[in-house]
Amino acid sequence: MSDASGTIGRFTAEGGEYPITIDGREHDSDTKNKSFWNVVFNYLPYALDLYFSQGQLKKANVQVSPSSPGSGTVSTKEIYVLANGIGNLEDSDAKSPDYIRNLQTDMKEQSQITDDDLLAIPLYRPTLPVIEAADNAFNKAVDALKWTLESQFLPTRLSLAGGVREKLKHVLSRPVVAMGYSGGFVPLVEGALFAGTQVKSFISLAGIVSGIAAVGQGVVNLIVQAVDKIQRGVLQGLEDLLNRLFEKIPVAGNVIGFVTSIIGFVQGNVLDRAFSIFKDALKEVGRIYPPALPNALPSSTDVLVNLWGTKDILYDFNLVGARNEVSGFTPGGRLDANQNITKQLFNIEIIGASHFDYMKRGASAASSYMPPGETRAERTWNVTVSQFVTRLILNSTSIDSLARFLRGRNDVLFDTARKVWVVNLPVNP
């Protein structure tokens, strides 16, 4: 697959000997914006479905135009769509991880919500080893980073979006409130666009991530490999890897100093310190690149929530945080063709929340449940944050509903300088 800047990916049809190359230049005369996304969207009018798996194009289908929601009864009742991100340790690609199942179970238990009002979309697992959920915070945080970066690999990304589209095409007659977590958010948006879903609101839980894949898939691969080696304390080949990486990306600081320090700390088995230095070296990359999202979201979408926690590893890397504009959404919103004010971006920062706090983790949804390896304080904090996020999702059905919710909470302040809603939840409620 190519655009004006060169080949993005090459795929082999299942069981066939011939590589399939799709060149976007044949369909795009606009030379100003030759991103990967423009290449893909050029195929939307042809309603071309591409199914990728492990780098191979498994199937290509031509479907009904995505702009036609199809026949059937149109309902005004919202359906909540939940797409997971990292930490899916399930052995089946059809099964969502515990935190999604917990939210789903909780929601279904409630008398007003039925199975028909919920759709969980399990997304694929990372290819690199993932540490058990009960492992220490450092390893879990690094896993979050690895999976987020991996989800930006083109084949992975298309594969995830294809999976989302398959699920969403069954709910075209319903308004959707779509929540995507971490690396699951971008595929959720892409899948919704492909399916023609009527999404009212998108809620990103640390999922609007700087698109560092724009710097090149090879570079992302180097970052993921370096992260993996540092996390596992593997010295072999690390120095060469770091040198190759730092040649290709903007680094704020002394490159030689960074490499020497990282190697030194890995040798001394002080892995969290080595990782911290690696993180500092990469901060500039996260700052520069905009999110890897399409230029526009579905026309039905009024609300885009960009939520993150200040203890999220992706925030440390500058990969998530406040944005002035995302896919045409801004904090002040904009006008649509009917003069409505729409496309409002809500930047929401939860002080002290980590990448794993947004939903209740562990084998049970019960607040009293104690996940293995966690302290009571950690569980209490996880429950507190997840309760806020649940309320946020329920109140994100419109601009005024969300504004009333944030305005009414005594633990939420609006930071006018950054245009960010800052959430300061009680540590011991």
Add this chain to the structure above:
Amino acid sequence: MRHKSKMIKAIALALLMSPRLSAEEYSNGSLAVPALSDTEKIFFQTGIEREGRELEEKEAYDEALIKYREATNPDVLNHDYDAAVALAGIERIYEKQGRFEQALEQLQWHLARNPAKFEEDRLRLVALIKARDNASSEPIYDHISYLQNKYKNELPPDLGGYTAIVSSHIIYLYDHIADYASGISFVEGILKAYAKIGPGDPYGLGNPYYQVKMAFEADKKDGRESCIAKPGCMGRATKALTQSDYFPW
């Protein structure tokens, strides 16, 4: 087990919806609702708040107050701070009804927990009381200046995540004192700012700010008088705010 759980919820729902139960009973916690899980409470309470909002938008204030009070019942809260959004609804309705002292009294709950955030609400209510008691618009103008200065980054030529909130208060205050010229000028500034952003034309009935402008102009034409001395009186612009799906007022 599942069946029993459903039954408990049905009972809880029936109890909460029953007209025989007073709001005071909910508020003081003397009425027990069967135990719900933490997430069930969130769904349950959010559902009641939503009903309250819908009633408020229809200006069915007494019914809305009942709903908001139901949403403060300790049995549907995980923590006392979960009552905040419903209590803000009660404060808002008291203010819309011109019951400023009661709104101020209700606001104490928020002020005790976050004085910095809710100070501007306290100042607004104090300004409304002073204006009424002194039959003067000056306290209102002072408060508008305070808001315009505090939120200058959120007001024209800039627009931001707080624009709808702060502008709804300014519009309401201009409407309250029947200063239609200033209200129209203020809204015109916002319309021009949106015209710059586009892509649509802001001067159309689909635009909530344009609706407010039309409301100001209609009241100006009719010569509607100030609401300062008329508790509960509401001009067309404030009604436009209330009925809009955009303004959180």
